[in-house]
Amino acid sequence: MQAVILAGERGAPLYPLTARTPRAMLPIVAKPLIQYSLELLTRHQINDVLLCLQVLPEVFESRFEDGRALGLNLRYHREQVPLGTAGAVRAVSDRTVGKSILVLNGHVLTDADLSALIAFHDEKEAAVTLLLARVPDASAYGAVVRDAEGRVLAFSEKPPVGEVATDTINAGVYVIRRDILRRIPVGTEFSFERQLFPQLVAEGIPVYGFLAEESYWRSITTLNDYQRAQSDVLEQRVVAKIEGVEVREGVWVGEGATIHPTAEIRGRVFLNHHTEVGRDAKIRGTVVVGSRCQIGEGALIEDSVIWRGCVLEELTEVRGSILGSHCTVRQGARIRPGAVVGADAVIASVVAHLPSQTEFQRAGIRFGTDGWRGILADDVTVENIRLLTQALCDWVKADAVPGEGVVVGYDTRSQSDLLARAAAEVVAANGLRARLSRDPCPSPAVSFACRFFGAAAGIVITASHNPATFSGLKVKAHYGGPASPQMTARIEEKLRELLMSGGGARTEGGTVEVIDLAVPYLAHCARFVDLTQIARAGLVVVDALHGATAGYLPRLLNPAGGHVQELRAERNPAFGGVTPDPTPENLDALFLAVPTAQAALGLAFDCDGDRLGACDATGAFVDAHKLFALLLRHLVRARGATGSVVRTVSTTRMVDKLCAAYSLPLSETPIGFKFLSAKMLEGDILIAGEESGGFGVAGHLPERDAILSALLLLEALALSGCSLTELLAELVAEVGEHEYVRINLRPTPAQMRRIHTALQSFKETHFAGAEIAAIRRRDGTRLDFTDGSWLLIRPSGTEPLVRVYAEAATRSRARELTSAGVSFIVSY
Structure with a gap:
């Protein structure tokens, strides 16, 4: 069987990425989107392929040439005027042979079983067989209703919300009898989805739908789809070959790429060939970096896609963004979540899109040293608590966390009881046992309840010691203590997946048990x-x-x-x-x-x-x-x-x-x-x-x-x-006597960078009039003096804040040490 791939669209919703690159050629983990379809065809021994092109056809032709490198016989057709999906296939029908042809859309990423689709088509003696996929909301696609045998009864392209009778949609892959194509007028713009398929169904011509239950499917229609596809490939939700070598679980590196030993790489990451990652660089979350990029010293990349040839100078930050090819991010510049930057841009300051209030709130959900905190009603809202609880439930189920259900407690802050109830309802809606504290309770009571009841996790709605304007959420583990950094990283990962998928928290179903957490906790303390x-x-x-x-x-x-x-x-x-x-x-x-x-x-x-x-x-x-x-x-x-x-x-x-x-x-x-x-x-x-x-x-x-x-x-x-x-x-x-002093300073961001560098290079033997016995950098830079006193200078990793701690035999000496530490800091 021969295949035709429709790849003529530019893809306006994906601008500026499609300013110079057709949608079907957008890189997904360093390969053009359409290449995944070409490789899928070769896996099913379909080797004769014709590409229908209109926008920038030379981009396809120079990349794939005659297709031999992929084991294909690849031919091209350049449309002079737009002909629509059906019109384009009609225009090349004379260049095809055989009873039926396979038609694919170049903007679809799938690993569907094409052989099974073709066999189903032949078995049913269908005129057309559509590949179908299930989606939560069919209103954005072509909704398809079938009978028990798979015959299509109704076909509606993008029906209004509330008028959708099914969750199965047209997945953009068809097997079509060649004689059916004669129904399409030559040289006329004509649509499979809006014209031909509904006509065939109305006339009683056999159109069937083949549901790809176990297959992956995604239409790359929006920037969110594009970024999500990167994650799906790296998380191997779709059957596809990832280039390069998997150096450790979830991290792939291309030929000639170099990573400095001090660089931190955490998450699902792809670094394409000849990319360089510098000293102390941090790459976190789901990240794709194209070929021949340079990631400078101390740079941070998080949940982003960076095209080939980009340069990130030292101490830059790119979070939740997409950079087109050959961009340069100047030293210290920051690109904030939601930014999409076209090719050849130079960023010297801060780039951010104007997010909605909800996007702004969601972007702030990060676990610190003790849970997630934020401003009540701005950051910490019912919606965000539900989202974070949903992510926790997803983690509990995906990782088979030991224990049964989740315990939820709360403090005495404004709205804490309301937020805790919202969290418990999400737990119950996910089919997990939800136990909610009857009254405000201390965090240790929730930790104890995790062990006492054998729960998988605990949630405490609290901002601990922070002012009244704050609220937050702590996660307790099944063992009765704070969730480990690995656990909170997994919850953050599940939250990213939830947000990138456009999904939300489950809130309906299940029962919340209200219990007194104080009773078992106090009984244990009384025995202790x-x-x-x-x-x-x-x-x-x-x-x-x-x-x-x-x-x-x-x-x-x-x-x-x-x-x-x-x-x-x-x-x-x-x-x-x-x-x-x-x-x-x-x-x-x-x-x-x-x-x-x-x-x-x-x-x-x-x-x-x-x-x-x-x-x-x-x-x-x-x-x-x-x-x-x-x-x-x-x-x-x-x-x-x-x-x-x-x-x-x-x-x-x-x-x-x-x-x-x-x-x-x-x-x-x-x-x-x-x-x-x-x-x-x-x-x-x-x-x-x-x-x-x-x-x-x-x-x-x-x-x-x-x-x-x-x-x-x-x-x-x-x-x-x-x-x-x-x-x-x-x-x-x-x-002996020991006196302790602590001071907090707030330098500028530029000073913070200089302070970090100065502390890392500090090698003096004396400081503040005392001999240094050792310099330790376990968390900050600590000077241990020969007289037993010590000074710790600890810059924050998340905000322009430096904490200075000292302990000495007298309070006056402890103050002298902190004063010397402050003088050191302000000198930069």
């Missing part, structure tokens, strides 16, 4: 500590900061004989004008209430209960570093516990000294409890902690938990018979 002993610690003032921990400590301690006085326990979505973070600037009410009530100490929690703050009986603040050291002493000295200890790079060296004294192994991680959680899952970790007041302990959860940490601190006071002030004095006697 000695509540009877803790009750003897005296009056405790607890500042809930209007957050989700309100009522939890009174429910535990008061029935055991304890006395808890709560501050700011009522729900107030504005948090009384403060930020719900247990740091000194937010705790004046606690510092005043504790000595007034003659309490033993004061405790404070952030909004979702994973950060702990404290003050002694005089109302003096006790920072998280000292709390970490006190908890470690208590676990070892009072409880007789053993195991390894893990801390982040920005956390006190008091812990190091205690570990040395107790002969406990110590390890260090980057900042973020997800890294500590990973260590807790790996081995026998006694305690893990970070400078923000998050601590996790063995036998509980691989998760930071401020409520359990507070109980252990109270247990330390009760069992020792000492006040918090006395315990701190004992700690100083054991490890």
